[in-house]
Amino acid sequence: MKKVLRTLALATVVALLFAILGACGGTPASSTPAADPPADTPASTPAADPPADDGAAPVEITVWDIWTAPLDNNSTAWLETVIPEFEAEHPNIIVNRESTENEAYKTKFDAAQAAGTLPDVFFGWGPASARELANANMLLELDSYLDSDYMSTVQPGSLDNFTFNGKTYGLTFANWAAALYCNTELFEANNVAIPTTYDELLAAIDAFNAAGIVPIALPAQDAWTIAFFQHIMAIRYTGAANVNAMLNGEKSFNDPGIVQSAQALLDLVAAGAFDPNALASNEADISTRFRMGEFPMYFLGDWLVSGLEDPEQSSIVGKVQAINFPAVGGEFDDQILGGATDGFMVNANTANPDAAVEFVKWVTARLPQASFALGGTIPTRSNFNMADYSEGLPALSVGIAEYAANASGATLAWDTFLPEEPKALMLDMMQQLVGQQITAEDFAANLAQIIEDTGYAQY
Amino acid sequence: MEKFLRNKKAIAVFSVPALLIYIGMIFIPIGFAIYYSFIEWNGRAGAERTFIGLENFVELFTNKMDYFVPALANAGILALLSLLIQLPVALLLALAIARKTKGEGFFRSVYFIPVIISTAVLGQLWQKIYHAQYGVLNDILRAIGLESWTRGWLADPKVVLGAVFFVMIWQYIGYHMLLMYSQMKTIPRSLYEAAEIDGASGFQVATRITIPLIKPMIKVCVTFSIIGCMKTFDLVWVLTKGGPFHTTEVPTTVMFDTIMSQHRYGAGSAMAIFIMLVCLVLTLLIMKFFKAEDYEY
Numbered sequence: 001m002k003k004v005l006r007t008l009a010l011a012t013v014v015a016l017l018f019a020i021l022g023a024c025g026g027t028p029a030s031s032t033p034a035a036d037p038p039a040d041t042p043a044s045t046p047a048a049d050p051p052a053d054d055g056a057a058p059v060e061i062t063v064w065d066i067w068t069a070p071l072d073n074n075s076t077a078w079l080e081t082v083i084p085e086f087e088a089e090h091p092n093i094i095v096n097r098e099s100t101e102n103e104a105y106k107t108k109f110d111a112a113q114a115a116g117t118l119p120d121v122f123f124g125w126g127p128a129s130a131r132e133l134a135n136a137n138m139l140l141e142l143d144s145y146l147d148s149d150y151m152s153t154v155q156p157g158s159l160d161n162f163t164f165n166g167k168t169y170g171l172t173f174a175n176w177a178a179a180l181y182c183n184t185e186l187f188e189a190n191n192v193a194i195p196t197t198y199d200e201l202l203a204a205i206d207a208f209n210a211a212g213i214v215p216i217a218l219p220a221q222d223a224w225t226i227a228f229f230q231h232i233m234a235i236r237y238t239g240a241a242n243v244n245a246m247l248n249g250e251k252s253f254n255d256p257g258i259v260q261s262a263q264a265l266l267d268l269v270a271a272g273a274f275d276p277n278a279l280a281s282n283e284a285d286i287s288t289r290f291r292m293g294e295f296p297m298y299f300l301g302d303w304l305v306s307g308l309e310d311p312e313q314s315s316i317v318g319k320v321q322a323i324n325f326p327a328v329g330g331e332f333d334d335q336i337l338g339g340a341t342d343g344f345m346v347n348a349n350t351a352n353p354d355a356a357v358e359f360v361k362w363v364t365a366r367l368p369q370a371s372f373a374l375g376g377t378i379p380t381r382s383n384f385n386m387a388d389y390s391e392g393l394p395a396l397s398v399g400i401a402e403y404a405a406n407a408s409g410a411t412l413a414w415d416t417f418l419p420e421e422p423k424a425l426m427l428d429m430m431q432q433l434v435g436q437q438i439t440a441e442d443f444a445a446n447l448a449q450i451i452e453d454t455g456y457a458q459y
Numbered sequence: 460m461e462k463f464l465r466n467k468k469a470i471a472v473f474s475v476p477a478l479l480i481y482i483g484m485i486f487i488p489i490g491f492a493i494y495y496s497f498i499e500w501n502g503r504a505g506a507e508r509t510f511i512g513l514e515n516f517v518e519l520f521t522n523k524m525d526y527f528v529p530a531l532a533n534a535g536i537l538a539l540l541s542l543l544i545q546l547p548v549a550l551l552l553a554l555a556i557a558r559k560t561k562g563e564g565f566f567r568s569v570y571f572i573p574v575i576i577s578t579a580v581l582g583q584l585w586q587k588i589y590h591a592q593y594g595v596l597n598d599i600l601r602a603i604g605l606e607s608w609t610r611g612w613l614a615d616p617k618v619v620l621g622a623v624f625f626v627m628i629w630q631y632i633g634y635h636m637l638l639m640y641s642q643m644k645t646i647p648r649s650l651y652e653a654a655e656i657d658g659a660s661g662f663q664v665a666t667r668i669t670i671p672l673i674k675p676m677i678k679v680c681v682t683f684s685i686i687g688c689m690k691t692f693d694l695v696w697v698l699t700k701g702g703p704f705h706t707t708e709v710p711t712t713v714m715f716d717t718i719m720s721q722h723r724y725g726a727g728s729a730m731a732i733f734i735m736l737v738c739l740v741l742t743l744l745i746m747k748f749f750k751a752e753d754y755e756y
Contacts, residue, residue, distance in 0.1 A: 107719075110502065110719065110722075113502060113503050113504060114502045114503065114504060114724070115504060116504025116505065117504075132501055132503050132506065132722070133503055133505075135503075135506065136501075136503040136504070136505035136506035136507075137505045138503060138504065138505045220703075221699070221700060221702060221703070275591075276611065276614070277591040277592075277611030277613075277614035277615075278614070279611075279613075279614040279702060279703035279704075280586075280589070280590075280591065280611050280612070280613035280614035280699075280703070282700075348505075420501070420720075420721040420722050420723065421524075421721065421723075423721075424524070424716075424720065424721050425524065428524075428705075431702065431703060431704060432704065435616075435703070435704060437704070
């Protein structure tokens with residue numbers, strides 16, 4: 001009897017082991033063509049661009065992206081349109097795709113770049129991380145693959161954030177833009193006009209405070225959300241071109257326009273624009289509360305749109321207007337905070353550079369069209385005509401896309417651009433500005449100082 | 460079978476796999492961390508690694524922007540609070556329930572629950588409790604008429620440290636209580652009976668018999684408590700991310716930010732090694748202080 005029990009126990013353990021090992025396989029979402037391409041059949045499917053490897057042996061490329069499930073416009077377009085179409089038109093390029101959710105992707109990406117195990121093609125946010133990878137010679141230069149035909153389809157300036165020392169290391173597919181989301185229900189209920197100028201914004205803040213409502217939502221624990229206000233005011237006062245020059249280390253941050261922008265943030269805090277306890281809240285919390293209709297205004301990126309339009313997440317569907325940050329009466333009032341920061345890069349050590357670059361070029365052209373058709377994400381294509389897609393799109397997306405497309409200049413969020421130490425100091429100082437613990441002059445001076453100290457300055 | 464287990468060679472052979480895993484998972488990464496702490500590196504495989512000797516360690520104390528020294532101070536305060544509040548409370552609770560009180564099993568489980576709840580969940584829970592507008596804490600204060608005491612518990616730099624530390628102390632009281640309680644259970648009843656016959660009061664029994672006999676476990680609790688305070692991360696990170704204005708930074712949150720956000724692997728590794736050394740030194744000091752004696756019954 002004992003022997004029987006022992007054998008049974010052993011068998012159970014072995015079976016469990018096999019089950020665990022099987023489950024732990026961790027197979028990436030590998031996609032193979034529906035049928036194995038015979039070696040001597042030429043590419044028969046008509047394609048917009050001829051496949052790079054014509055009837056040659058199939059090559060495999062590994063691709064890392066952040067779209068695990070069709071949850072929003074980008075992921076749905078990627079999973080349901082872009083990848084299947086690429087595979088159909090490129091039967092001899094086998095795409096081994098590994099998707100990881102956004103936040104987990106950052107960790108995975110960090111670990112891979114430290115270990116040198118990046119795949120052939122990977123998604124990334126330029127320019128801060130891309131710049132360091134380029135400097136470490138880990139990215140493939142793409143210039144030799146970008147002929148004038150290709151470049152004519154790309155929005156001018158949209159590759160700047162992946163261009164270092166005159167060489168291009170990544171391709172972008174979409175622009176993001178910051179928008180001032182206004183809860184029209186709260187505005188109407190309190191008889192406040194949607195602000196189009198900075199003075200009107202201050203008046204709106206006063207009106208909401210008088211009604212006992214916190215005017216602007218601010219997840220100050222995530223300091224980059226505070227920075228948005230200072231960034232857009234810097235654009236308003238001194239123009240995107242100037243700010244971009246400073247971000248590139250070509251000009252000093254110790255500039256009257258920067259001082260003015262920090263002062264504007266201090267003024268907003270003094271006017272009671274934000275919750276006095278904003279420093280205890282993070283972005284996930286505040287975004288949810290905005291969607292529940294708690295705040296009249298929220299200044300964040302266009303990625304909020306899909307959540308605002310989703311009845312399961314938002315109780316203010318159709319009651320939101322998204323506008324560019326109010327004007328100050330200067331020449332830069334149409335400029336935006338935003339730009340092309342999402343992109344794909346190719347590993348310098350890839351075994352199949354032609355296939356990898358072909359993939360990147362193809363998807364960065366196809367994804368934005370497919371994604372915009374589902375709502376939002378302004379493509380970085382110069383031949384993109386928004387009118388073709390505007391019908392059936394949520395008004396929010398169209399509104400943002402319109403003012404973004406007509407902007408005469410843009411800067412990215414500084415924390416995605418600056419090198420590590422200046423970025424850390426900048427974010428620290430943002431929280432100090434909200435706490436009114438630092439002057440605007442010191443903000444500009446300290447930032448300029450650290451840029452010079454870390455050797456990033458070129459002036 | 461016994462002959463087999465006593466055979467030293469057999470023991471060695473069977474320990475090798477576990478030993479290899481241990482070396483691979485623990486010692487080799489520590490070795491790498493020590494190596495990284497002597498270089499300057501930005502975490503990209505192809506990037507330059509410059510050897511800078513002990514500069515990273517010196518910078519721990521000279522680089523004010525890292526807030527490492529204030530973080531150490533916070534960890535020290537936390538350790539002190541643990542010794543003065545957490546352990547005594549745990550001891551009192553253990554004494555209270557070790558006397559075959561009614562519901563002994565129930566209280567034992569209830570006090571232990573915070574220990575087994577994931578710290579991330581606890582962080583979320585207390586974030587909601589401490590919320591300035593919707594939080595239960597402010598609601599209770601308003602209800603009992605102490606409106607003036609309400610505040611943004613996690614936003615006000617003056618109270619945030621206390622608020623965070625309260626949760627950390629509270630979480631592990633049950634853990635230390637359980638350790639001490641289990642040791643108390645090993646004390647033979649005959650000692651208590653003898654004391655009762657001699658007419659000792661409850662207080663005398665506790666101070667003259669129970670506490671001295673659980674000294675080895677108290678030593679263990681003190682060690683875990685202090686080391687835990689040096690290493691604590693998740694609760695602080697979920698509640699405040701080290702803010703506002705770096706007031707609630709602890710060494711591990713500074714290290715995490717330095718490596719993950721700022722990609723300064725050299726400085727971050729130096730912090731990690733420093734934390735490890737501090738824990739080692741503290742453990743040795745505690746051992747020396749307690750000079751454990753084993754009691755034979």
